[in-house]
Amino acid sequence: xxxxxxxxxxxxxxxxxxxxxxxxxxxxxxxxxxxxxxxxxxxxxxxxxxxxxxxxxxxxxxxxxxxxxxxxxxxxxxxxxxxxxxxxxxxxxxxxxxxxxxxxxxxxxxxxxxxxxxxxxxxxxxxxxxxxxxxxxxxxxxxxxxxxxxxxxxxxxxxxxxxxxxxxxxxxxxxxxxxxxxxxxxxxxxxxxxxxxxxxxxxxxxxxxxxxxxxxxxxxxxxxxxxxxxxxxxxxxxxxxxxxxxxxxxxxxxxxxxxxxxxxxxxxxxxxxxxxxxxxxxxxxxxxxxxxxxxxxxxxxxxxxxxxx
Amino acid sequence: xxxxxxxxxxxxxxxxxxxxxxxxxxxxxxxxxxxxxxxxxxxxxxxxxxxxxxxxxxxxxxxxxxxxxxxxxxxxxxxxxxxxxxxxxxxxxxxxxxxxxxxxxxxxxxxxxxxxxxxxxxxxxxxxxxxxxxxxxxxxxxxxxxxxxxxxxxxxxxxxxxxxxxxxxxxxxxx
Ligand SMILES: Nc1nc2c(ncn2[C@@H]2O[C@H](COP(=O)(O)OP(=O)(O)O)[C@@H](O)[C@H]2O)c(=O)[nH]1
Ligand SMILES: [Mg+2]
Numbered sequence: 432x433x434x435x436x437x438x439x440x441x442x443x444x445x446x447x448x449x450x451x452x453x454x455x456x457x458x459x460x461x462x463x464x465x466x467x468x469x470x471x472x473x474x475x476x477x478x479x480x481x482x483x484x485x486x487x488x489x490x491x492x493x494x495x496x497x498x499x500x501x502x503x504x505x506x507x508x509x510x511x512x513x514x515x516x517x518x519x520x521x522x523x524x525x526x527x528x529x530x531x532x533x534x535x536x537x538x539x540x541x542x543x544x545x546x547x548x549x550x551x552x553x554x555x556x557x558x559x560x561x562x563x564x565x566x567x568x569x570x571x572x573x574x575x576x577x578x579x580x581x582x583x584x585x586x587x588x589x590x591x592x593x594x595x596x597x598x599x600x601x602x603x604x605x606x607x608x609x610x611x612x613x614x615x616x617x618x619x620x621x622x623x624x625x626x627x628x629x630x631x632x633x634x635x636x637x638x639x640x641x642x643x644x645x646x647x648x649x650x651x652x653x654x655x656x657x658x659x660x661x662x663x664x665x666x667x668x669x670x671x672x673x674x675x676x677x678x679x680x681x682x683x684x685x686x687x688x689x690x691x692x693x694x695x696x697x698x699x700x701x702x703x704x705x706x707x708x709x710x711x712x713x714x715x716x717x718x719x720x721x722x723x724x725x726x727x728x729x730x731x732x733x734x735x736x737x738x739x740x
Numbered sequence: 741x742x743x744x745x746x747x748x749x750x751x752x753x754x755x756x757x758x759x760x761x762x763x764x765x766x767x768x769x770x771x772x773x774x775x776x777x778x779x780x781x782x783x784x785x786x787x788x789x790x791x792x793x794x795x796x797x798x799x800x801x802x803x804x805x806x807x808x809x810x811x812x813x814x815x816x817x818x819x820x821x822x823x824x825x826x827x828x829x830x831x832x833x834x835x836x837x838x839x840x841x842x843x844x845x846x847x848x849x850x851x852x853x854x855x856x857x858x859x860x861x862x863x864x865x866x867x868x869x870x871x872x873x874x875x876x877x878x879x880x881x882x883x884x885x886x887x888x889x890x891x892x893x894x895x896x897x898x899x900x901x902x903x904x905x906x907x908x909x910x911x912x913x914x915x
Contacts, residue, residue, distance in 0.1 A: 609749040609825030633784030640821040641780040710747035
């Protein structure tokens with residue numbers, strides 16, 4: 432299209448001699464020959480790349496990655512379906528060849544994932560329960576204090592007992608490293624149970640150590656609770672010992688606080704003996720007293736039921 | 741005279757298959773199943789010894805908490821943990837497989853690093869399968885000498901010397 436601006440006109444169409452024959456010649460010969468030469472060179476290079484495996488891989492690598500990514504993004508299921516058998520076979524062979532290595536490599540990862548998932552779920556459940564507890568606790572506190580006063584029971588103790596919506600069944604004081612049972616108190620007073628307590632102390636220590644080593648590195652993985660179908664074990668770790676409380680029902684932070692206080696009391700009185708503890712329980716006379724006490728205190732809720740009925 | 745009651749942690753160590761679990765089963769009446777051991781690699785059993793007298797004429801009754809530990813040949817951090825606070829070690833080799841006896845010095849080094857001062861007793865197990873004066877028994881004697889530890893030839897199958905291994909260990913701990 433013709434321009435009205437002469438300056439622009441100049442720019443767009445610089446003065447050049449137009450020789451149709453030369454143009455034709457250059458199109459027909461020079462440019463084509465050059466193009467052919469370029470194409471030949473490119474073809475040779477391509478051939479070389481195709482025949483050279485490493486070079487081929489280097490060429491295709493970035494593309495394949497992109498294609499796969501796109502394909503997976505477009506049709507994830509389809510990809511998975513077609514890749515699964517190949518991957519499955521490869522992984523199976525790999526596992527067969529280096530079973531121990533694979534297990535060793537997966538172990539901590541799986542452990543951490545499980546620990547985290549459990550910790551998350553527990554946190555939610557506990558938060559829920561705590562919310563409920565706090566509501567009911569505040570609601571009935573005053574009433575219970577009055578009732579306790581009338582019954583002649585120390586109100587503070589009564590409130591404490593009412594704050595435990597769980598049954599503390601056994602408390603173990605266990606030497607941290609060796610797992611030896613230092614002291615034990617149980618809600619029921621049968622003999623064989625006490626003997627069994629030594630094995631439970633050892634097994635508990637083994638399980639605790641296993642979990643802590645497996646989940647090392649994730650803070651959520653620190654073991655302070657073990658759940659079983661009908662009871663839970665809450666653990667409070669000290670310098671030389673740990674306390675393990677077995678209970679049924681639901682225990683909130685109050686139990687942790689109670690255990691911590693109990694542990695501190697024990698430590699204050701016996702720390703010298705505990706530091707050099709070597710399996711001689713006769714040097715720790717009286718250490719079972721505070722354990723019995725905590726069992727007794729948290730049993731009050733039952734006494735109330737008996738008194739009421 | 742008063743009998744002193746002492747609780748002690750004893751660890752059974754040895755390559756896979758030498759007979760650790762069988763020896764514990766023979767030594768203690770055991771009502772716990774082994775299910776969780778294969779999961780965590782350790783199992784604790786309990787056995788009270790008959791009262792023993794040490795050189796100071798003290799009567800001591802041991803309550804042994806016996807830890808049957810898997811995988812010591814791999815020296816993992818987990819096994820490391822299981823040995824913490826041990827008061828004595830029973831190192832077990834299999835008389836039908838010399839390499840399991842050859843593994844004992846390395847295992848003892850590992851054990852002594854974690855629980856220094858805890859005495860060792862060596863056991864050549866499956867004696868029921870090894871002829872008297874077998875080559876492997878001689879190898880065991882040599883290893884025991886090198887580690888300055890007593891050794892016994894045991895069989896979890898017919899029960900020979902099983903009780904004695906633990907008594908020997910008790911006597912060493914009692915000193
Ligand atoms: N003949 C014989 N077989 C034994 C003896 N002790 C263990 N075994 C066998 O050796 C195998 C491994 O024993 P096990 O106790 O599981 O070994 P661990 O891996 O050291 O616990 C089992 O098949 C046992 O039955 C023994 O004293 N004599
Ligand atoms: Mg075993």
